[in-house]
Amino acid sequence: MIKKEMIAMLLAGGQGSRLGVLTAKVAKPAVSFGGKYRIIDFPLSNCINSGVDTVGVLTQYQPLRLNTHIGIGIPWDLDRNVGGVTVLPPYEKSSNTEWYTGTANAIYQNIAYMDSFNPDYVLILSGDHIYKMDYEVMLDYHKSKGAEVTLAAMPVPLEEAKRFGILITDEDRRINEFEEKPENPRSNLASMGIYIFNWKTLKEALIANAQQPSLDFGKHVIPYCHQKGAPCYAYEYNGYWKDVGTLHSYWEANMELIDIVPEFNLYEEYWKIYTKCDKLPPQYISANSEIEKCIIGEGAQIYGKVYNSVIGCGVTIGEGTVVRDSIIMNDAEIGFGGNIQKAIIAESASVGDNVKIGCGEEADNDTAPHIYNHGLVCVGEKSVVPSGVTIGKNVVISGVTGPEDYENMQLASGKSLVKAGDEV
Amino acid sequence: MRAIGIILAGGNNHRMGELSRKRAISAMPIAGSYRSIDFALSNMTNSRVQKVGVFTQYNARSLNEHLSSSKWWDFGRKQGGLFVFTPTVTSENNSWYRGTADAIYQNLSFLKESHEPYVVIASGDCVYKMDYNKVLEYHIAKKADITVVCKDMDARENVDRYGTIKMNEDSRIEEFEEKPIVAKSNTISCGIYVIRRRQLIELIEKCAEEDLYDFVKDILIRYKNLKRIYGYKMTDYWKNIATVEDYFNTNMDFLKPDIRNYFFREYPDIYSKVDDLPPAKYNVGAKLKNCLISSGSIINGTVENSVIFKDVFVGNNCTIKNSVILNDVYIGDNTYIENCIVESHDTIRANSYLKGEDGIKVVVEQNDRFVI
Numbered sequence: 001m002i003k004k005e006m007i008a009m010l011l012a013g014g015q016g017s018r019l020g021v022l023t024a025k026v027a028k029p030a031v032s033f034g035g036k037y038r039i040i041d042f043p044l045s046n047c048i049n050s051g052v053d054t055v056g057v058l059t060q061y062q063p064l065r066l067n068t069h070i071g072i073g074i075p076w077d078l079d080r081n082v083g084g085v086t087v088l089p090p091y092e093k094s095s096n097t098e099w100y101t102g103t104a105n106a107i108y109q110n111i112a113y114m115d116s117f118n119p120d121y122v123l124i125l126s127g128d129h130i131y132k133m134d135y136e137v138m139l140d141y142h143k144s145k146g147a148e149v150t151l152a153a154m155p156v157p158l159e160e161a162k163r164f165g166i167l168i169t170d171e172d173r174r175i176n177e178f179e180e181k182p183e184n185p186r187s188n189l190a191s192m193g194i195y196i197f198n199w200k201t202l203k204e205a206l207i208a209n210a211q212q213p214s215l216d217f218g219k220h221v222i223p224y225c226h227q228k229g230a231p232c233y234a235y236e237y238n239g240y241w242k243d244v245g246t247l248h249s250y251w252e253a254n255m256e257l258i259d260i261v262p263e264f265n266l267y268e269e270y271w272k273i274y275t276k277c278d279k280l281p282p283q284y285i286s287a288n289s290e291i292e293k294c295i296i297g298e299g300a301q302i303y304g305k306v307y308n309s310v311i312g313c314g315v316t317i318g319e320g321t322v323v324r325d326s327i328i329m330n331d332a333e334i335g336f337g338g339n340i341q342k343a344i345i346a347e348s349a350s351v352g353d354n355v356k357i358g359c360g361e362e363a364d365n366d367t368a369p370h371i372y373n374h375g376l377v378c379v380g381e382k383s384v385v386p387s388g389v390t391i392g393k394n395v396v397i398s399g400v401t402g403p404e405d406y407e408n409m410q411l412a413s414g415k416s417l418v419k420a421g422d423e424v
Numbered sequence: 425m426r427a428i429g430i431i432l433a434g435g436n437n438h439r440m441g442e443l444s445r446k447r448a449i450s451a452m453p454i455a456g457s458y459r460s461i462d463f464a465l466s467n468m469t470n471s472r473v474q475k476v477g478v479f480t481q482y483n484a485r486s487l488n489e490h491l492s493s494s495k496w497w498d499f500g501r502k503q504g505g506l507f508v509f510t511p512t513v514t515s516e517n518n519s520w521y522r523g524t525a526d527a528i529y530q531n532l533s534f535l536k537e538s539h540e541p542y543v544v545i546a547s548g549d550c551v552y553k554m555d556y557n558k559v560l561e562y563h564i565a566k567k568a569d570i571t572v573v574c575k576d577m578d579a580r581e582n583v584d585r586y587g588t589i590k591m592n593e594d595s596r597i598e599e600f601e602e603k604p605i606v607a608k609s610n611t612i613s614c615g616i617y618v619i620r621r622r623q624l625i626e627l628i629e630k631c632a633e634e635d636l637y638d639f640v641k642d643i644l645i646r647y648k649n650l651k652r653i654y655g656y657k658m659t660d661y662w663k664n665i666a667t668v669e670d671y672f673n674t675n676m677d678f679l680k681p682d683i684r685n686y687f688f689r690e691y692p693d694i695y696s697k698v699d700d701l702p703p704a705k706y707n708v709g710a711k712l713k714n715c716l717i718s719s720g721s722i723i724n725g726t727v728e729n730s731v732i733f734k735d736v737f738v739g740n741n742c743t744i745k746n747s748v749i750l751n752d753v754y755i756g757d758n759t760y761i762e763n764c765i766v767e768s769h770d771t772i773r774a775n776s777y778l779k780g781e782d783g784i785k786v787v788v789e790q791n792d793r794f795v796i
Contacts, residue, residue, distance in 0.1 A: 034702075034703070035702075035703035036702075036703050036719075074495070075698075075700075258705070260707055260708070266702035266703075267702055267705070267720070267722065272700050273700075273702070274700050275700070277698065280457050280458070280693075280694070280695070280696050280698070281455070281456065281457060281684075281687070281688035282455065282456030282457050282716040282717055282718040282719075282731070282732075282733075283704060283716070283717050283718075284679075284684060284715075284716055285712040285713070285714070285715050285716075285717060286713075286714060287713045287714040288713075289712065289713075290711070291706045291710055291712055292706060292707075292708055292709075292710060293706065293707060293708055294705070294706045295702070295703040295704065295705045295706070296703055296704050296706070296717075297703045297704075297719070298457070298703075298718075298719055299688060310703075311703075
């Protein structure tokens with residue numbers, strides 16, 4: 001008989017539209033992070049390090065990269081005879097076929113998957129946070145409290161509390177009330193989107209609310225359980241936890257990795273973060289290069305000068321190019337003689353020679369100022385930037401661009417240069 | 425596939441000195457992220473040889489650990505696979521492998537129970553890329569009994585630790601001398617052979633009957649006039665690492681752009697066990713000139729013309745020049761290292777001064793390390 005005490009369901013179907021061109025072709029959990037990793041590596045590694053060896057990954061938006069990355073789960077040791085990792089896309093049914101319309105709806109559509117493991121507990125995770133957490137400790141807490149639902153929560157500064165779902169608890173951490181993004185928060189305990197349910201409780205709640213449009217955990221399922229009187233508890237977490245939902249927070253979280261002793265330490269002996277990495281060779285640092293405060297991935301070749309930056313695997317940075325405060329993802333190529341300041345250059349992008357990025361005064365982005373801000377320049381996946389151009393701040397570039405796209409070989413601050421159409 | 429593979433990885437060599445105290449030569453770390461045997465294993469898998477036996481004997485712990493899973497080289501298959509053969513005591517036999525031929529003899533069932541017509545034999549202590557199929561095609565075209573891969577060495581190079589070969593115009597081997605005192609030729613055997621499986625079984629059994637144990641001396645040299653033994657010249661990069669100097673120079677070769685590109689960027693890839701280490705980290709004060717740095721390392725000091733392996737910590741104000749630092753070495757602050765090979769898992773105390781004065785110095789320092 002198949003029996004797993006706790007299985008995990010990882011929600012990885014979201015677009016993450018606030019990451020702009022970074023998620024134009026890939027789902028947010030598959031966006032690279034910290035040089036060689038992808039965001040989903042963190043919850044997946046947490047699972048295996050916590051002894052959770054059965055993980056269903058719910059995908060919907062642009063799943064190709066995610067699917068190839070996860071494969072059969074070898075990098076995380078999740079290739080198991082029983083359990084392991086399973087990618088769960090939406091599927092056609094004999095009637096009422098629909099996409100995943102909400103977080104809980106996605107789980108509802110996979111009740112059969114969960115049932116097949118006969119679990120006592122189900123752990124709900126999302127694929128867009130950077131943190132290390134032992135879910136086994138959280139489960140022990142769940143059991144010791146006799147809870148039916150446990151929500152991981154962390155204290156946040158009161159002024160920021162209005163961006164989160166806030167939990168109001170008694171001294172025993174039993175939850176009395178929920179407030180979704182409250183104007184005047186009465187507590188600073190914010191829900192992290194990590195839940196443990198008793199499988200019976202969850203299954204009953206999902207079926208009872210099946211007709212609810214856009215069925216959501218925070219809005220519907222957890223309040224439903226609470227109203228029915230199921231004991232809900234908050235599990236306080238005080239470690240590093242970062243939501244990388246916006247370009248600026250994504251950039252910031254990357255930059256935190258290069259501190260002398262980073263708050264989020266990848267170099268600890270235990271609690272390794274695993275990832276699929278095709279590249280093995282060491283990185284080469286040439287005789288004329290300068291490197292300071294960087295992390296650099298496997299197989300990179302650095303001929304230029306790199307400061308305060310996160311460089312992915314297989315990146316080439318040409319001679320004389322200065323890179324500062326930037327994120328350069330796997331396999332991007334930067335020519336020689338350039339100057340790149342505060343840019344995010346996505347995977348396999350190609351930047352020509354003598355390109356200057358991040359010049360001049362800041363100006364609001366003309367198409368999406370809520371996405372492209374803080375002076376960041378974003379170059380999309382597989383984009384091409386021609387040699388010799390000068391680019392301002394708060395700029396987004398996507399697609400294969402040529403010199404004809406740049407007036408006087410310049411792109412002023414705040415401009416968006418997004419070439420439509422498929423790659424040829 | 426038409427061939428099975430045998431990798432001879434049992435040897436020790438006193439010329440490696442202290443470096444081989446901990447491990448077989450085939451397990452020596454190479455070029456930052458690899459082990460010596462990865463090259464032969466990757467060549468096998470890239471040549472679509474699916475069934476490979478590795479023969480090990482000397483100090484095999486480190487090698488066995490490296491080979492604990494065969495998936496890195498894609499050998500974990502239903503057809504074929506990776507087999508590691510260490511000497512075992514049986515009712516007929518209670519000795520160690522007395523030589524390369526004896527090693528094969530003691531595991532002859534591996535050959536007998538295969539069905540592939542040919543065998544590729546390689547050694548685990550060489551750094552090269554090769555498509556063994558090309559040798560196999562040559563072997564068939566020449567109607568050879570045994571084909572020996574060989575290479576012309578530089579005229580200045582001392583070849584007295586290799587087997588030297590003289591061939592006729594048809595490339596048939598006329599002379600074969602093992603470790604000659606005065607070499608008559610600069611063509612050496614690379615230790616890579618192609619032979620028909622049944623032919624090999626026959627020769628090995630005959631050897632065993634006569635109490636002979638060595639593949640080169642007792643088969644290649646002894647049979648060279650009786651069997652059609654041919655040489656296949658390889659012209660690409662090939663290095664044997666079995667002396668301290670060659671080991672050092674082979675690692676340093678990877679600092680050259682053409683060699684680095686040939687191994688790291690050109691098809692096909694070399695595979696190795698994946699260690700799941702974080703990216704290398706460079707803190708304020710790091711100065712790097714012409715070096716290879718592997719993942720998991722943290723650099724705070726100056727590194728020039730050196731190869732740094734995985735998980736190395738270089739402290740503040742250190743200077744490392746022209747050296748090879750193996751895996752998981754901790755180097756304390758203000759240390760100076762020049763012309764050295766630093767053995768893996770070493771802990772170098774702060775303020776040390778280590779310099780190879782004439783030639784390369786092998787540093788083995790097992791000080792206590794305090795991990796915070």
